[in-house]
Amino acid sequence: MSQNLLHTQLVELANRFGTPLYVYHAEKIKEQFESLQDAFTGTKARFFYACKALTNINVLKYVQSLGANIDCVSINEVKLALKAGFTPDRILFTPNCVDFSEIEAGKDLGVNLNIDNISILEQFGAKYGGSYPICIRFNPHIMGGGNYKISTGHIDSKFGISIHQMRHIERVVKTTGLNVRGVHMHTGSDIKDINVFISGLEIMFEVATHFPDIEFIDLGSGFKVPYHEDDVRTDVKALGAKVKHAFDAYAKETGKELEVWFEPGKFLVSEAGYFIVKANVIKQTTATVFVGVNSGFNHLIRPMFYEAYHRIENISNPFGNPRIYTVVGHICETDTFAWDRTLAEVREGDLLVFYNAGAYGFEMSSNFNSRLKPAEVLLKDGEAHLIRRRDEFEDLLRNQIEVL
Structure with a gap:
């Protein structure tokens, strides 16, 4: 236009x-979503719309109609997602600093749970053992994002469990029998350099070796969109090629074909x-x-x-x-x-x-x-x-x- x-x-x-x-243009949302699908052709990739960016129920229904999944950070976002037509298996629930009852509510609704606190891991494992699969959110200690306020993977961030606390996590998993099927990281927003994702992926590959039943690695998002005429955007096509190469090499080395998950929010709806x-x-x-x-x-x-x-x-x-x-x-x-x-x-x-x-x-x-x-x-x-x-x-x- x-x-x-x-x-x-x-x-x-x-x-x-x-x-x-x-005012929101539906076709632009579709264009952005399809650009991600095209970029990761040949990779077992799933995209979860980070709906904290925009939760109008009509936008959620439209995103659902495109075939996207959805990432929620509160139990009410989960309920909105269900109302919009997302089935529980297409919902990822990634809260932080919430009461354990909110985690339980997500479990009762049957959604994918992403836990970023050792205390919550211990409580969940003690109560449910390995009866319900979970994902663990890690802090990779990578400074990513456009500025400090929108960086979430550095050492001072409240998000995720430090990769240096792996021994503690392993003790919890061994003691309670937790069923860990995925590992997750998210370093921030407005990431220009795709090597931030690749550096994080290398860390997640190492983390994955500690969990024999792992099925996916979630790299969060943070894809940058341009804000002015001379601005840049994350080269998702180049990133897709690098991610495919890395996952193919991992599969060849380990015999495991893992899925890669992403959580684009701003990337889908900002423009x-x-x-x-x-x-x-x-x-x-x-x-x-x-x-x-x-x-x-x-x-x-x-x-x-x-x-x-x-x-x-x-x-x-x-x-x-x-x-x-x-x-x-x-x-x-x-x-x-x-x-x-x-x-x-x-x-x-x-x-x-x-x-x-x-x-x-x-x-x-x-x-x-x-x-x-x-x-x-x-x-x-x-x-x-x-x-x-x-x-x-x-x-x-x-x-x-x-x-x-």
Whole structure:
């Protein structure tokens, strides 16, 4: 789709559904999923959509229809996945720091369990022995990811069990008879260098030797998507070739043909999403020209939380003279989306679009400042479907109990 046509379509949707507005392109999600399938042709690969990125039930149903599996990090995500049509064998449950009862709830629902805590391993083994297969999440002590906040495999991370605690794990497995059928690692997001995955895979191959009944190795995800015109993306085709070579060599050496699992989240939905806002005011100070929009970190927190970059364009005046603005929200906190960003001249009332808004946009939104959450629209086969209505004032009072 051309940029002009996209802008026209987004303006029409904003006029129809109001702003702020999240819009998702179903066909882009499909394109991303199929690119992974193509990249890992010839490998026993399974892809589990990391649904923490975007859990609208319609998106989950669409991803399910593509043939993907799903990765969940809370028991409610598991329940959403089941409601969306995923069968338990297509659900991977990877929580951390949860009460043991949540692990048990996952077991009772029959999903794949991924355990990242020795304490939980001990409790699970003591109660269930080897009657229910599990996966173990390891911390490989690899610094991967775009920045420290989105790196999860380093020595100070809360995620996973250290590879240096293998003897302890082996004692637990031997004592309780745990049935370990998979091992897992995830080093972070926005990984540019595919050798991060290969280094982790080498570690996981060594870890796998400690578990004779292993069936799969899960390498997590962290595939990078581009955020601006000159940005790069993870070369999944090159990664697929390297992974195939490594697994073929492992099978030849050990006689075991293992599956490789991945958990793409942002990779599937980030580029499919657009966030449309309206310029409320143009405010010029002695130092800066601000564009104040009708949103804030209550709707899109990634720039403030992760220092994430989102490309922004003026879709009401795309051919206006370029000017430098700082784009801010209307929240009573510092909520700067972009500093000193060159945009086509912005006038009060113009519509701006944020790209790469499909992942961790609406999903991390809130009602801070008693602001209302935006609507969500899914574009599929050229038709726009409202998949979440905009909050109304009454939604702010829902679940509150007036006692005074």
